[in-house]
Amino acid sequence: MGYGQILHQHRNEEDPVHLNVGGVRHEVDPNTLLRFPHTRLARLLRCQSEAAILELCDDYSPAEKEYYFDRNPRVFLCVLNFYHTGRIHMMEEFCVFSFSQEIEYWGIQEIHLSPCCGNWYHERKEYIEDRDWDVRSDDQQHPSFDSSFEELSALDKDLAKFKGAWCAEVRSYVWLRLEDPGHSRASKVIAVASLGLVLTSIVAMCVHSMPEFQRVDDNERPIEDPVLAVLEEICIACFSAEFIIRFIVAPSRRKFLGNPLNIIDVASILPFYATLALETADEDAAEENEDLENVGKVVQVLRLMRVLRILKLARHSIGLRALGATVRHSYHEVGLLLLFLSVGISIFSALIYFAEKEEEHTDLGTIPSGWWWATITMTTVGYGDTCPVTLAGKLVATLCIVCGLLVVALPITIIFNKFSKYYQRNKAMEGQCITKPERQDPELPYYNIRDLFTEAAYPFIGSLAFRNSASSAGDDTDASSLQDIETGSLANAEV
Template sequence: MLLQLDCLSTCLTSSGSVLFPITAGGGSLDCFSACQTMGYGQILHRHGNEEDRVHLNVGGVRHQVDPDMLLRFPHTRLGRLLLCQSEAAILELCDDYSPAEREYYFDRNPRVFLCVLNFYHTGCVHMMEELCVFSFSQEIEYWGIQELHLGPCCGNWYHERKDYIEDGDWDIRSDDQQHPSLDSSFEELSALDKDLAKFKGAWCGDLRSYIWLRLEDPGHSTASKIIAVASLSVVLTSIVAMCVHSMPEFQRVDDNEKPIEDPVLTVLEEICIACFSVEFIIRLIVAPSRRKFLGNPLNIIDVASILPFYATLALETADEEAAEENEDIENVGKVVQVLRLMRVLRILKLARHSIGLRALGATVRHSYHEVGLLLLFLSVGISIFSALIYSAEREVEHTDLGTIPSGWWWATITMTTVGFGDTCPVTPAGKIVATLCIICGLLVVALPITIIFNKFSKYYQRNKAMEGQFAESIDFMSSVIISTRTNRYQTDSQDVKDVFFSRSSCS
């Protein structure tokens, strides 16, 4: 025992380096070979005596721990701490270390460390209900403890609570790969405050902020509501005119049997396009950030609904000039028809006035994993049942299911429970396959649809709440701007009065 103590006193210096004492009997040489197999922390805390225990200071709370208990889990942070070969290695694992007191300091939560310390005693992690699961998860990850060590009494509750909070989190993990789209209310309100702040000192900042607030927030004032109703009326009028244009009663032909536009519908469409163009230009001029404005999906929809009209007008003008010069422009008519069909994109302008449509867009954007899973399930099912129905119906004369590609159409409308009835099996085997296809289609479609519907409900409720928060934030910022203008006006008036009275006194 004395030999071992002498060895420990000679093996270590203040810097932790190993010396080579020469003593009789070669005892220290045996001790040195043992020291080589132990870490720096193990040598300091070799015995079970009170003075040789591991001294831990976690967030100001001191603990004395048996080193053998920590070495039961060598892959944890405290276990690796005792296996360090130098003070530099120790400082990589703790925030501070006192060689004189042999105390390790950690700037961590002392309450969570009680659960960590209990883990070394029992081998299982038990958590307190009042602790945040994400904070607790970060803490045990810091201490090198895996979630697999959670006790059965706490494991199920911990994972259920963690999954529940993750489902309610608007910053879904799958969106980390996308460009930040301001999906959290805090970021949206912060962006709104930044946009309003950009008007200060800008060109015509007061006028631009006045117009911008009334165009962006329909509930800001009576003028904002009137503008929103007028914009919505123009959108609905344009959609109705586009639908009426397809009716035979409103289709006309000229003397050469060439279809021409109805003059009333043409004028109505030109008025709507003029309103759309003026609104877009005004929004672009008064926007606090034009780059951000042009990248907004709603504004991209506005551009996509306006451009087809001008492109069609340009192509028709070029076609008329070419006809006068007896030149041939191929496929101009087809291009014009395609551009006219793109007018249907005006329906998407309703998203600016509809919470439900915006929630639907956010749901689709954040549910690409679920949508991909749904398409994968459908593709597998369609491939399987199209082959089965081909095997069951191929010997029937004049059947519509005589090939596997024709079975794709039948399997698609059957699995999605549409069932047009244009193609159906006639053999008993084919009807059995159809029954299985319907049942599998219900199961395949129902599973991802439930997840997508839950996300839609969350985004819809969130958007409704955000509209109220936006209105409150805009009202607050408007009051700040108005008060600033009032103070500035009062200050300027006082300065004028001071100058006037000073001149009067001088005279």
């Protein structure tokens, strides 16, 4: 009789069940396993054929009536304990996801976790899921805002796309110097120059709001200061050239246009060209019709959009990108916060209206005016420009303040925890200097703007400390110890 033709023979219900899990043999009372009929072992005992048995285990020995499972034998001890106690306990050394997969294989649900282990299990699982935000984002083909390690890994993938493309050598040469500030001296100069242009443009925009730099034309319309206008044109020309070059040499133009940092670049450049086009159209049509009399207001709005250039700093700051990632991954909590606020504002604006509508000297005689009051009250801002005057209105205000504290505090706590976890993770990854992943391209070092600044600043700080110590008679610190401190600081910065 062939192995595949042997049918599962019914055995005595009192005979123990022989289980071999990862090479460790167990004998279990079948009645113990049948206590939980939904589990894998209980279903295994109800099988009537060998084919059905082999669907639930990895191998079966008809002669010895032994079931073999190629699973973790240590986790199976927790599974056996579950059949005896009805609760499953977890050892701390187990990975929560590996343990979750194991108990799922054995047909045990997480609701059977013992309270002493359940809280720790779910907290640990949530922590690891939060730590792997960026991994899930990459799987969903969303841009990652994570630390420089993943960014450089993505840079390696981009370099691989240049193979076989047109002008691959030239494009990869330019791409590296634009994307990796630590690649070479030229890339460092480009990164510092780009950062300087961004800061210059932001300062010029702020200075333009000062009365000393505001100009008007013959028609009393505001115009740009000539010096600031030239400075603006130089910055825009550099921004435009940088964006066009990045677009031309990009290994994947679709991915390039979908990158949030590049979208920010476009949003910071377009207002200038839109303003220029509207001003030109206004000058051409000013003498023929008056339909464009409001173009000046549109131009002013577009000029204000130049503030978006501040976001260009995110290209040079890992911290800002980490902040963006945290906000992006907290959209559920932010939506919950807005929902709570909307419900509270709607309720308390109606209540304050009915409490104050009979009062003549009140600013809360309509529900829309109550929206503003409820918003600043629930968020505990309290400008004081509008306030209730009746006793009923003050009672409603008290209730609104208390509810605002509760409604705002709950989602804010969740968001804060996500911020804290993300920053701790980012800091820990940057601190793991020894365990940095190996690069496919050895000529790409792990650098960012902050590292370059630190490397340049530490020798200067160390020299100042040495001079101060030399001029101080009561200072016991000698030059050799200061040199050791400086050397240690430089070593930490380079690592």
